[in-house]
Amino acid sequence: MRVAVIVFPGSNCDHDAYYVIKQVLGVSVDFIWHTENDLSKYAAIILPGGFSYGDYLRAGAIARFSPVMDAIIQSAKKGKTIIGICNGFQILVESGLLPGALITNQGIKFLSRDVMVKVESNSSIFTRKYSKGDVLRIPIAHKQGNYVASPKILKKLEDNNQIVFTYHPENEDGNPNGSVQSIAGIINEKGNVLGMMPHPERAAESILGSSDGVKIFESMLGIS
Amino acid sequence: MIKYPAVTQDMAIEHGLTKSEFEEIVNILGRTPNYVELGIYSVMWSEHCSYKSSIKWLKTLPRSGGKLLVDAGEENAGLVDIGDGKAVAFKIESHNHPSAIEPYQGAATGVGGIMRDIFTMGARPIISMNSLRFGGLSNPRNRFLLEHVVEGIADYSNCLGIPTLGGEVVIEESYSGNPLVNAFGLGIVNAKQTASAVAKGNGNPVFLVGAKTGRDGIHGATFASVELSEESESRRSNVQVGDPFLEKLLLEATLELCKKDWLIGVQDMGAAGITCSSSEMSAKGQCGITIDINKVPLREPNMNAYEIMLSESQERMLVVIEKMFDDELKTIFDKWDLNCTQIGVVNDTGMLEVIENGKTIASIPAESLVLGGGAPQYDMPFSEPKYIIEKNQLSLERLPEPDDYNKVLTTILASPNVCSKHWVYQQYDTTVRSNTILGPGSDSGVIRLKGSKKGISVSIDCNGKQVYLNPRLGGEMAVAEAARNVVCSGAEPIAITNCLNFGNPNDPEIFWQFKEAVLGIGNACRTFNTPVTGGNVSFYNESTIGAVYPSPVIGMVGLMEDVSNLTTMEFKHSDDFIIVLGAINGKLGGSEYLSEIHNKIEGPVSPLNLEFEMRVQEVCLEAIKKGIVNSAHDISNGGLAVCIAESVIHSPAGLGAKIDCARRLRNDELLFGECPSAIIITIPEIKLIDLIMISKDLDVPTQTIGRVTQDNKLRINDHINIHREVMEDAYFKAFSKMMEG
Numbered sequence: 001m002r003v004a005v006i007v008f009p010g011s012n013c014d015h016d017a018y019y020v021i022k023q024v025l026g027v028s029v030d031f032i033w034h035t036e037n038d039l040s041k042y043a044a045i046i047l048p049g050g051f052s053y054g055d056y057l058r059a060g061a062i063a064r065f066s067p068v069m070d071a072i073i074q075s076a077k078k079g080k081t082i083i084g085i086c087n088g089f090q091i092l093v094e095s096g097l098l099p100g101a102l103i104t105n106q107g108i109k110f111l112s113r114d115v116m117v118k119v120e121s122n123s124s125i126f127t128r129k130y131s132k133g134d135v136l137r138i139p140i141a142h143k144q145g146n147y148v149a150s151p152k153i154l155k156k157l158e159d160n161n162q163i164v165f166t167y168h169p170e171n172e173d174g175n176p177n178g179s180v181q182s183i184a185g186i187i188n189e190k191g192n193v194l195g196m197m198p199h200p201e202r203a204a205e206s207i208l209g210s211s212d213g214v215k216i217f218e219s220m221l222g223i224s
Numbered sequence: 225m226i227k228y229p230a231v232t233q234d235m236a237i238e239h240g241l242t243k244s245e246f247e248e249i250v251n252i253l254g255r256t257p258n259y260v261e262l263g264i265y266s267v268m269w270s271e272h273c274s275y276k277s278s279i280k281w282l283k284t285l286p287r288s289g290g291k292l293l294v295d296a297g298e299e300n301a302g303l304v305d306i307g308d309g310k311a312v313a314f315k316i317e318s319h320n321h322p323s324a325i326e327p328y329q330g331a332a333t334g335v336g337g338i339m340r341d342i343f344t345m346g347a348r349p350i351i352s353m354n355s356l357r358f359g360g361l362s363n364p365r366n367r368f369l370l371e372h373v374v375e376g377i378a379d380y381s382n383c384l385g386i387p388t389l390g391g392e393v394v395i396e397e398s399y400s401g402n403p404l405v406n407a408f409g410l411g412i413v414n415a416k417q418t419a420s421a422v423a424k425g426n427g428n429p430v431f432l433v434g435a436k437t438g439r440d441g442i443h444g445a446t447f448a449s450v451e452l453s454e455e456s457e458s459r460r461s462n463v464q465v466g467d468p469f470l471e472k473l474l475l476e477a478t479l480e481l482c483k484k485d486w487l488i489g490v491q492d493m494g495a496a497g498i499t500c501s502s503s504e505m506s507a508k509g510q511c512g513i514t515i516d517i518n519k520v521p522l523r524e525p526n527m528n529a530y531e532i533m534l535s536e537s538q539e540r541m542l543v544v545i546e547k548m549f550d551d552e553l554k555t556i557f558d559k560w561d562l563n564c565t566q567i568g569v570v571n572d573t574g575m576l577e578v579i580e581n582g583k584t585i586a587s588i589p590a591e592s593l594v595l596g597g598g599a600p601q602y603d604m605p606f607s608e609p610k611y612i613i614e615k616n617q618l619s620l621e622r623l624p625e626p627d628d629y630n631k632v633l634t635t636i637l638a639s640p641n642v643c644s645k646h647w648v649y650q651q652y653d654t655t656v657r658s659n660t661i662l663g664p665g666s667d668s669g670v671i672r673l674k675g676s677k678k679g680i681s682v683s684i685d686c687n688g689k690q691v692y693l694n695p696r697l698g699g700e701m702a703v704a705e706a707a708r709n710v711v712c713s714g715a716e717p718i719a720i721t722n723c724l725n726f727g728n729p730n731d732p733e734i735f736w737q738f739k740e741a742v743l744g745i746g747n748a749c750r751t752f753n754t755p756v757t758g759g760n761v762s763f764y765n766e767s768t769i770g771a772v773y774p775s776p777v778i779g780m781v782g783l784m785e786d787v788s789n790l791t792t793m794e795f796k797h798s799d800d801f802i803i804v805l806g807a808i809n810g811k812l813g814g815s816e817y818l819s820e821i822h823n824k825i826e827g828p829v830s831p832l833n834l835e836f837e838m839r840v841q842e843v844c845l846e847a848i849k850k851g852i853v854n855s856a857h858d859i860s861n862g863g864l865a866v867c868i869a870e871s872v873i874h875s876p877a878g879l880g881a882k883i884d885c886a887r888r889l890r891n892d893e894l895l896f897g898e899c900p901s902a903i904i905i906t907i908p909e910i911k912l913i914d915l916i917m918i919s920k921d922l923d924v925p926t927q928t929i930g931r932v933t934q935d936n937k938l939r940i941n942d943h944i945n946i947h948r949e950v951m952e953d954a955y956f957k958a959f960s961k962m963m964e965g
């Protein structure tokens with residue numbers, strides 16, 4: 001099994017994701033430059049956080065036109081496991097692989113701190129190692145993480161169990177960025193694509209203050 | 225044919241040069257310089273680039289030895305050995321004047337500049353920190369400056385993907401109108417793979433890589449070398465504009481480049497752009513560089529050689545490589561979609577030559593431009609200011625003792641220099657690169673180094689008030705406190721970088737402050753064996769209300785041998801003993817208590833015995849390494865009461881503290897006096913004997929003054945009895961309230 005970490009110009013959490021897969025989990029992993037167009041040898045794909053193309057225009061809006069995106073969309077169709085974290089989530093939304101949009105935080109400013117994230121569903125391939133209702137301590141670090149969607153989309157997300165993570169009310173201000181229904185992470189209808197604003201790769205070792213996020217990677221890679 | 229104005233002495237003076245400096249230039253060239261040459265000399269001989277007033281005193285600092293791999297000033301940043309074949313490169317630099325005029329861009333490009341200094345050496349930046357000083361926040365202009373400086377730093381560092389681990393935010397009226405914005409960067413590199421800022425080899429090509437050149441920042445270095453005035457607002461075009469995305473690409477491309485053995489040298493372009501980088505690289509390699517100005521990629525049309533040579537457009541580097549490797553170089557920069565254009569060649573004449581439209585329009589001995597070469601150096605006059613005696617006469621008899629110490633404590637906990645700055649810090653990405661093990665708001669910032677047991681701890685410190693009241697002692701105190709903070713985290717201090725922020729050096733009283741502070745820093749660094757790796761001097765920090773407090777900001781870097789030694793300030797377990805390592809002497813001079821409660825800024829500040837301080841720190845570090853210490857926090861701003869309160873506030877829910885501490889001091893001296901050489905630690909009762917063994921060996925007094933409790937309260941003698949929630953309310957909410965105006 002090999003994992004691909006996609007590197008767009010401006011990605012800056014690529015090394016962190018790579019480190020977790022390789023050093024923490026001991027799984028083979030490659031950096032994939034955004035001009036590549038073949039991802040066939042990878043079982044799972046990570047779109048890391050950062051500021052692809054400087055977030056100019058809109059976070060993720062330019063990265064979706066990168067050559068590698070065609071291969072990512074094809075992989076998604078084929079049912080491969082894909083996770084987008086922070087800027088990766090923004091790119092997945094911009095490219096239409098996930099519904100809704102991510103707009104500027106309610107408080108307008110960049111927000112970097114630990115939040116409590118609640119596992120809303122453990123039936124997804126990304127959360128099967130958790131129990132429903134588990135509360136995870138994971139950092140956020142974003143300016144555009146305020147998830148919005150139409151009532152119709154929200155209903156569909158709810159009906160299909162696609163809302164995987166929410167910000168837990170134990171947070172000092174409950175919902176740090178103003179996301180509708182406190183949404184922190186969603187999956188696509190098929191269940192093979194996850195986008196989330198919190199950074200599980202920064203909460204994958206106890207020395208960093210929390211290892212609550214590592215089970216997301218273990219779940220998606222089928223590591224027992 | 226571009227027509228440049230004829231050069232006169234008056235024009236040279238308008239460029240910030242003195243009459244004698246102009247005469248010296250004529251003497252060096254054997255003729256009157258032309259307009260382009262005058263521009264080049266004026267920036268290179270500005271205070272900002274030449275250190276002409278300060279260098280004499282900077283040379284008294286310990287600038288080699290210890291674990292230093294290059295001596296101070298030799299490269300863009302200091303380089304210190306941390307073992308296992310690795311080294312750290314770090315530096316702190318000011319961006320005060322640009323931030324005063326255009327806070328967002330000024331602060332952002334301050335971060336950009338310092339990070340380029342780091343990755344120019346082949347080191348990957350892994351820590352960003354800063355020291356910020358503003359005037360009182362009741363003034364909307366100061367709030368505006370703070371808000372936008374913080375946002376500028378956040379947007380730039382966050383985009384680069386470098387964790388910002390805090391630093392200092394200080395609010396004092398003296399910084400009103402002239403805020404201090406000092407940015408610190410630290411990077412890691414294989415000790416044998418560092419790049420150098422040198423040009424060598426006749427005929428080797430010289431490339432400009434990164435951004436195109438525009439008119440922004442022309443004469444930025446000269447602008448940094450005068451006081452701010454009402455006219456400064458019109459200097460907005462002197463402020464550079466940053467593009468962090470471009471810098472991120474440049475960072476990655478440069479790190480790829482630095483691994484190549486055909487790279488000769490690389491230098492970032494900060495102050496004075498192409499001029500400074502080409503002359504410094506030439507002088508270092510004892511050669512010259514010929515630049516064809518028409519080859520420089522431009523962002524705007526019709527720029528002439530004068531503008532191009534002086535532009536401070538950001539995100540550019542000058543690169544010298546061996547002949548025949550052009551294609552390899554271009555491959556790297558093409559991958560990152562960056563400009564890479566040959567603009568010149570190395571020559572063997574030692575001259576900086578500028579060609580425009582085939583004609584030589586500047587021809588200057590490179591050596592004559594640079595610090596250590598022909599740039600002027602002055603022996604500035606100094607004299608002790610009168611205020612030094614007047615302001616050091618504090619008498620306790622004239623200081624009424626408060627009757628409600630709970631109220632005094634909450635007032636100080638809510639004061640701008642003590643209260644939580646999470647309003648600021650949560651705008652910084654503190655955890656990117658997944659190395660952060662101690663983030664902002666602690667005594668220091670700490671990261672682990674992947675692939676080893678080691679960690680790096682950094683503390684940024686200065687107490688401007690103390691330096692103002694006693695510059696030499698204040699300089700010593702700044703180093704001592706920075707070292708103490710690093711020690712409290714469980715690391716050994718190894719070296720410092722400094723950013724010396726002062727007023728107009730032509731004022732002998734200001735220069736006396738500078739000289740004294742530098743001597744103090746030198747004393748302390750020699751005692752701690754922490755050499756000065758370099759840094760930056762920022763003079764002319766004055767506004768219409770006068771000079772800022774002398775503010776020599778120290779960036780102390782510590783090495784943690786094993787990250788399992790990481791120690792933090794909050795209490796961990798109920799019943800742990802609370803112990804003072806060192807001595808509490810209760811001096812109120814220059815304290816937060818004195819300024820917040822009595823509205824006085826007066827000394828004398830506490831004396832400091834450097835040798836004793838060193839032993840206190842040794843005991844603390846030794847005890848931490850033995851694994852007996854559960855928390856460590858030094859007594860600094862706010863004194864003993866605030867120190868314990870901060871530990872309680874950050875402790876797990878439920879914990880509190882009860883202190884019984886007798887001293888022959890007034891209650892306010894005991895509670896709020898600020899003294900060096902005192903660290904509060906907590907240890908389990910059964911480890912007391914181990915601690916006593918260590919402290920006896922080093923002859924350092926230890927005294928148990930209380931215990932960690934489980935009652936959510938802080939009690940000190942009979943004077944303070946306060947619930948955690950009351951303290952937390954004061955401590956956490958104050959800053960947001962101040963920023964709301």
